[in-house]
Amino acid sequence: MKRPRLWPQSLVGQIILLVALALFLAQAINFVLLLRERNRLQLTAQTAPAVFRIVDSLDNRTDRPDRRGDDRRRVRFADSAPSLRGVARPDIERRAADMFQDIGLVVHSIRAAEDSQLQPLRRWEQVRLRASGEQPQRHRARRLTMAAEYAPGKWAVTETRSGDKPPRMGGWLLWQTLILYVIVLAPLLWVGRRLARPLKQLTGSAQQFARTGAADPVDERGPGDVRELTMAFNAMRGRIVAMLDEKDRMLGAIGHDLRTPLASLRVRTESVEDEGERARMSETIEEMNRMLDDILSLARAGRSMEPVQKVDLFSLADAVVDDFIELGSPVDMIESGRVVGSLRPQLIRRALRNLIENAVVYGERAHVSVAQETGAVRIIVADDGPGIAEDRMEEMMEPFTRLEGSRNRETGGAGLGLALVRAIMAEHGGTLRLANRAEGGLEASLVLPIEGH
DSSP, X not given: OOOOTTSOSSHHHHHHHHHHHXXXXXXXXXXXXXXXXXXXXXXXXXXXXXXXXXXXXXXXHHHOTTOOSHHHHHEEEESSOOOOOSEEOHHHHXXXXXXXXXXXXXOSEEEEEEEEEEOOOOHHHHXXXXXXXXOXXXXXXXXXXXXXXXXXXXXXXXXXXXXXXXXXXXXXHHHHHHHHHHHHHHHHHHHHHHHHHHHHHHHHHHHHHHHHSOOOOOOOOSSHXXXXXXXXXXXXXXXXXXXXXXXXXXXXXXXXXXHHHHHHHHHHHTTOOOHHHHHHHHHHHHHHHHHHHHHHHHHTTTOOOOOOEEEEHHHHHHHHHHHHHHTTXXXXXXXXXXXXXXXXXXXXXXXXXXXXXXXXXXXXXXXXXXXXXXXXXXXXXXXXXXXXXXXXXXXXXXXXXXXXXXOOGGGTTTSOHHHXXXXXXHHTTOEEEEEEOTTSSEEEEEEEEOTTO
16 A cells, blocks of 8 residues: 655654644644634623513513613514514524523514624723824624514614724644644654664664674663563574574684585595596586585575675676686677675675576677666666577576476586675675576676665
């Protein structure tokens, strides 16, 4: 599954992004709830003055019909449904009905409408303007008109002033969100970095071990779980290094013990009088020596002691080709530019020799060239032979695998050449590629990464 480009690859980045998204979602839900509550409170604030005026007026009118105070000025009574000016407000009508019901006053019908009117100047404003000579600046204010049918055909009508502006909450919510992000994400970032450092060192050590077969122990630090993981890795690394060292010592002993009887056999062949038989015995001994070298080299792959050097790959390939030409092998080199890479030259020479030997044996002739690509260089060995079936190319790079079943060196040896080449390329971070040529034959390529390209 391909991840989005904006999705971070690190564990800490993913945790912080998920927490940030969760906080954003929580704040969005909080904003919606606050907005609904604000609208409800605002609606109540607009409705309550008119409702309380009508209730107070009806109470006073019932108890003291002769009263002529403020309630009569604030609320007027009509014997028919009044005509209200402005925009109808059904939301206020519903809220007023609920409030009348909560109070216990039975209301048959409610009407509400909202418009705007010029706000009259207060007395102290009039005095100030006369004293200063300024022109009065009157502004319009919203007005709510409510009519309640408290008895059949009997209406109480009142007018109240509505708020001009809704309560501010955007800026407050933004600051709250920023403070929440700082309080939550700052400690999380600190914990994440404390967790990431030992994990990064652990990853680097594991990658180094995979490339070279050796790595420095990782510092045991960080949270308890990470320290336990690091301790387990260091213990595993120590056991693997000890096993690999033991394997190398065992292979060295096996190589020494086998070469001793082979050298003894070579001496004894000199006493064979039949020259043809003596030559065949010598070839067999040489074949056993070469096979032993290949097996030991393949077993030691990934733990080479040869240092990495900067080498001109064209010059290296040209020197190997010259060696084959001096032996009379049909090999040619195609001219190319200078390409410098960091590698273990002896191992690359051995890999290239194996490919050229295969090309000469199976393809009659080897054509060697060096091609530079983006971030890599290819050393190509092409031949004029029959090639390899596509379904067998991966199989041919396995140890002891050959196109034909014999182990005769004249027809290809023991089948360790390509396996050894692939192991050498893996140690360099490169690959071995096999492909059939369109004009016939096989093309084997050593693909090596080149830094700085």
